[in-house]
Amino acid sequence: MSFFGSGNSGNIDKKKYESLTLSIRQTVLERSHHRCQKCSVKFRGSNGPFFEHINGSLKDNRPSNLRSLCDKCFEHVKKKESRKGFLGGMRNNLGQMFGN
Ligand SMILES: [Zn+2]
Numbered sequence: 001m002s003f004f005g006s007g008n009s010g011n012i013d014k015k016k017y018e019s020l021t022l023s024i025r026q027t028v029l030e031r032s033h034h035r036c037q038k039c040s041v042k043f044r045g046s047n048g049p050f051f052e053h054i055n056g057s058l059k060d061n062r063p064s065n066l067r068s069l070c071d072k073c074f075e076h077v078k079k080k081e082s083r084k085g086f087l088g089g090m091r092n093n094l095g096q097m098f099g100n
Contacts, residue, residue, distance in 0.1 A: 017061040020051060027063045036070035043070065050074035053081065 017024070028051065034043050043049045048070040055065050058081065069077060 013062075014059075017065075018059050020061045020066075024061050024063060024066070025049070025051065028066045028068050031063065032068045035068075036073055037067045038069055038073040041070045041072075043068070047071045048074070050077070052077040056081070 029043075029049060034049070035041065036043070036048060041047065049068040050071060050073075052067040052069050052074065053060060053065055054067055057065070
């Protein structure tokens with residue numbers, strides 16, 4: 001939905017970062033050296049990584065908006081995000097249906 005023609009790279013950017021892709025995860029993980037960005041524990045197996053959306057928008061998956069967290073630190077975020085996550089999850093499902 002652009003009022004400024006199809007050459008709006010902002011829209012493309014938004015689409016590009018609508019879902020948390022593997023390459024975005026890898027970017028964030030490499031940046032954090034595969035450690036939790038809160039308690040610095042190294043990720044291995046079941047303790048992570050999990051990804052926090054810093055600005056609270058689950059549709060904004062730019063690496064600058066993401067933090068990698070271990071399961072313990074993500075517990076707190078999960079509570080915060082789950083309130084929005086209900087809608088976010090629905091939108092994610094829609095995205096999967098129409099996105100590709
Ligand atoms: Zn942690």
